[in-house]
Amino acid sequence: MAFEPTKQKYTGAIRQVTLGTGPKAVTVGGRSCFPFYTFEGSMPNAPRIAMEVWDKNPGDDWPAAAREPFADVLDDPAAWAKKCVEVYGAEMIALQTRSADPNADNRPAEEVAAVVKKVVDAVDVPVIVWGVANHEKDIEVMRLVAEQCSGKRLALAPVEEGDHKQIGASCMAYGHVVVASSPIDVNLAKQLNVLLGNLGVRDDNILIDPTTGALGYGLEYTYSVMERITQAALAQGDDKLANPIINNIGIEVWKTKEAGQSAEEAPELGDPKMRAIMMEAVTAVSFLLAGSDIVVLRHPETVKLVKGYIEKMMA
Amino acid sequence: MGMTGIEIFKLLPKTNCGECGVSTCLAFAMNLAAGKAELASCPYVSEEAKKILAEQSAPPIRTVVIGTGNYATKVGGELVQFRHEKTFNNPTGLGCVISTDESDASIEGKLNRFKALQFERVGITMRPEFIAIQDKTNDPAKYKAFVEKIMGLTDAALILVSPNPDVMEAALSVAKDRKPLIYAVTMKNGPKMAPIAKKYECPVAIRSDGTLDTAMKITQNLTKMEIKDIVIDTGVRDLKTAFTHSVQIRRAALVDRQRALGFPTIVFANEMASTPEEEAIVAATFIAKYGGIVLLSDLQPHFVYPLLLQRLNIFTDPQRPMTAEPGVYPINNPNENSPILVTCNFSLTYFIVSGEIESSRQPAWLVVKDTEGLSVMTAWAAGKFSGEDVGAWIKKCGVLDKVKHKSVVIPGYAAAISGELEEELSGYNVVVGPREASQITKFLKAFTPQ
Numbered sequence: 001m002a003f004e005p006t007k008q009k010y011t012g013a014i015r016q017v018t019l020g021t022g023p024k025a026v027t028v029g030g031r032s033c034f035p036f037y038t039f040e041g042s043m044p045n046a047p048r049i050a051m052e053v054w055d056k057n058p059g060d061d062w063p064a065a066a067r068e069p070f071a072d073v074l075d076d077p078a079a080w081a082k083k084c085v086e087v088y089g090a091e092m093i094a095l096q097t098r099s100a101d102p103n104a105d106n107r108p109a110e111e112v113a114a115v116v117k118k119v120v121d122a123v124d125v126p127v128i129v130w131g132v133a134n135h136e137k138d139i140e141v142m143r144l145v146a147e148q149c150s151g152k153r154l155a156l157a158p159v160e161e162g163d164h165k166q167i168g169a170s171c172m173a174y175g176h177v178v179v180a181s182s183p184i185d186v187n188l189a190k191q192l193n194v195l196l197g198n199l200g201v202r203d204d205n206i207l208i209d210p211t212t213g214a215l216g217y218g219l220e221y222t223y224s225v226m227e228r229i230t231q232a233a234l235a236q237g238d239d240k241l242a243n244p245i246i247n248n249i250g251i252e253v254w255k256t257k258e259a260g261q262s263a264e265e266a267p268e269l270g271d272p273k274m275r276a277i278m279m280e281a282v283t284a285v286s287f288l289l290a291g292s293d294i295v296v297l298r299h300p301e302t303v304k305l306v307k308g309y310i311e312k313m314m315a
Numbered sequence: 316m317g318m319t320g321i322e323i324f325k326l327l328p329k330t331n332c333g334e335c336g337v338s339t340c341l342a343f344a345m346n347l348a349a350g351k352a353e354l355a356s357c358p359y360v361s362e363e364a365k366k367i368l369a370e371q372s373a374p375p376i377r378t379v380v381i382g383t384g385n386y387a388t389k390v391g392g393e394l395v396q397f398r399h400e401k402t403f404n405n406p407t408g409l410g411c412v413i414s415t416d417e418s419d420a421s422i423e424g425k426l427n428r429f430k431a432l433q434f435e436r437v438g439i440t441m442r443p444e445f446i447a448i449q450d451k452t453n454d455p456a457k458y459k460a461f462v463e464k465i466m467g468l469t470d471a472a473l474i475l476v477s478p479n480p481d482v483m484e485a486a487l488s489v490a491k492d493r494k495p496l497i498y499a500v501t502m503k504n505g506p507k508m509a510p511i512a513k514k515y516e517c518p519v520a521i522r523s524d525g526t527l528d529t530a531m532k533i534t535q536n537l538t539k540m541e542i543k544d545i546v547i548d549t550g551v552r553d554l555k556t557a558f559t560h561s562v563q564i565r566r567a568a569l570v571d572r573q574r575a576l577g578f579p580t581i582v583f584a585n586e587m588a589s590t591p592e593e594e595a596i597v598a599a600t601f602i603a604k605y606g607g608i609v610l611l612s613d614l615q616p617h618f619v620y621p622l623l624l625q626r627l628n629i630f631t632d633p634q635r636p637m638t639a640e641p642g643v644y645p646i647n648n649p650n651e652n653s654p655i656l657v658t659c660n661f662s663l664t665y666f667i668v669s670g671e672i673e674s675s676r677q678p679a680w681l682v683v684k685d686t687e688g689l690s691v692m693t694a695w696a697a698g699k700f701s702g703e704d705v706g707a708w709i710k711k712c713g714v715l716d717k718v719k720h721k722s723v724v725i726p727g728y729a730a731a732i733s734g735e736l737e738e739e740l741s742g743y744n745v746v747v748g749p750r751e752a753s754q755i756t757k758f759l760k761a762f763t764p765q
Contacts, residue, residue, distance in 0.1 A: 039563070216627070217663065256670065257670045289604060
């Protein structure tokens with residue numbers, strides 16, 4: 001008699017969330033099994049990759065290897081986003097509004113929002129707008145972004161407990177998706193989804209950001225929280241956690257020491273560019289296996305590699 | 316998991332002699348079931364019962380030791396499917412394949428990289444453990460000589476790769492004391508290969524035909540011969556199928572207590588990808604998802620280092636926070652005018668804070684205080700980051716002798732201790748630094764110790 005492996009009993013499925021509009025809109029979620037366990041459940045939508053774009057020239061904040069593919073567009077976020085789509089086949093853009101950071105450039109909200117609008121108008125793929133995790137500033141910027149990009153079904157991030165009312169309301173008013181961000185904790189993730197529900201945000205307009213730790217810098221905490229969220233949603237019937245998960249990976253990995261060290265600084269770690277790309281790719285693969293639906297990645301070679309990986313795992 | 320007290324009771328003598336220390340056999344059986352007694356305490360239990368109980372109480376996935384000395388490497392022995400349920404125990408063994416048809420330069424390069432890949436992190440040495448030696452000669456004497464040569468060049472845990480029992484036996488005659496993994500017993504060569512594994516008492520891998528059914532048949536055959544140290548290769552080289560098998564094997568062993576699959580696995584990532592980059596992410600898949608051993612074609616540090624970090628992260632015990640060694644860390648060559656910054660010894664905090672200071676390019680003395688692995692805020696709340704404690708440590712650790720100034724910077728989240736700390740360190744200014752590490756660069760650029 002042929003061996004019959006035990007099947008996991010699933011009680012629910014991750015709900016589907018659609019970003020963007022028109023032919024390039026992207027739907028994620030819908031999964032009714034643990035990530036890639038398609039022998040016992042279905043994964044109607046493959047996980048997707050969003051390419052990271054900054055609203056300012058990142059300069060020395062980015063290691064040379066990360067700047068190099070975008071050297072011609074780093075000063076023009078719209079051209080940068082276009083290059084991601086047209087040259088590197090990006091299916092989504094994650095625009096980080098770094099220029100808004102009150103501890104750095106502190107560019108006024110109107111100017112930040114105007115650049116976001118330019119980027120959104122320059123591409124036909126969905127855009128995730130990722131703020132600076134400063135409540136006051138993010139509320140100001142996201143209110144303008146939500147209004148000026150009305151109906152584009154952007155995803156606005158990070159929406160935390162401290163600013164969920166304001167940014168949540170902006171999303172509801174102008175038809176955007178909320179990226180509910182909580183600090184590596186299952187209960188806090190659930191609580192924020194409940195709060196957003198109380199506010200009136202529809203369940204299928206929420207993505208979960210569990211807070212992403214890079215490889216070597218807390219990856220294991222994020223990994224296990226994601227597995228626990230996935231288990232709660234799929235096997236323990238916790239409807240309030242049954243939302244797709246997004247991981248903001250590029251920015252976390254590329255700021256680590258090892259991703260930035262030159263061959264002279266760390267000869268024992270091999271080729272600096274390949275090392276950083278592999279750190280980003282290994283982080284992405286780990287989180288895809290833990291339940292990520294959208295990974296935000298920086299380097300085009302990482303994107304290519306992870307895209308090929310997802311295709312193989314979806315076979 | 317295991318047998319109930321009543322099931323165990325049925326196998327006991329039922330004489331209630333009391334020599335085991337409890338008054339009845341039933342009470343003893345209950346203690347056995349609860350893991351509170353050892354079967355050896357019963358002087359009258361039958362051999363038959365001993366055998367059944369030993370089998371039933373064996374761990375669901377066998378721990379197999381490959382290699383000797385510094386490289387005696389444990390694989391398998393896992394008890395959970397998800398690390399947060401308890402912890403993963405034995406990190407996926409990593410290594411590369413060396414083939415008999417490779418040039419000396421290529422072999423030397425791989426072995427040098429193997430040796431050089433040793434990294435210290437949070438008190439743990441990260442390194443690959445395995446060298447697989449693949450035969451392409453099909454000639455016992457030639458393979459034996461090749462294995463001997465490699466043995467002379469490395470202490471690595473070895474995997475001998477040949478389907479030919481004669482070739483394998485020749486190599487084992489010289490390598491057996493290194494406890495190499497024999498790769499592999501198949502359905503076809505089993506009748507000749509299995510007795511060799513038995514004779515040389517080395518762990519043995521099986522290679523199936525791509526199905527779990529055949530894998531189970533082969534392991535059952537070996538178990539009948541009382542060969543216990545088995546490693547499974549299902550023979551699949553397609554990523555998705557191999558992933559599915561890996562999940563199913565882990566689950567069958569743990570949930571169904573399927574003995575025939577209760578063994579660690581081996582993954583030949585080098586045969587599953589067309590580029591080294593792809594190979595590395597195949598390896599990453601099986602570090603996260605249940606691979607016992609993962610082999611690469613080479614050990615270039617830019618591929619292996621990320622995998623070692625991933626392995627460290629995934630196999631970290633979630634029940635026990637990782638800690639940094641308390642002490643004084645000089646960063647960016649500080650001198651007597653450089654600021655003193657204090658933080659906790661939660662490893663993540665240490666990595667992030669030291670990383671931010673490094674990238675600020677500002678010299679500083681980082682004082683790490685023992686908080687038993689708690690973060691600053693948690694440690695403060697738990698009374699392990701009080702002004703008194705922190706002050707005492709700052710005096711004791713010797714950092715004050717390294718500077719001329721009179722300032723100490725504490726984390727923003729511990730602002731509440733500043734008064735108490737100033738009392739403890741009389742004559743010093745206690746400066747409240749940023750709450751988040753991301754603000755350290757900005758802080759340091761504007762800060763001059765007084």
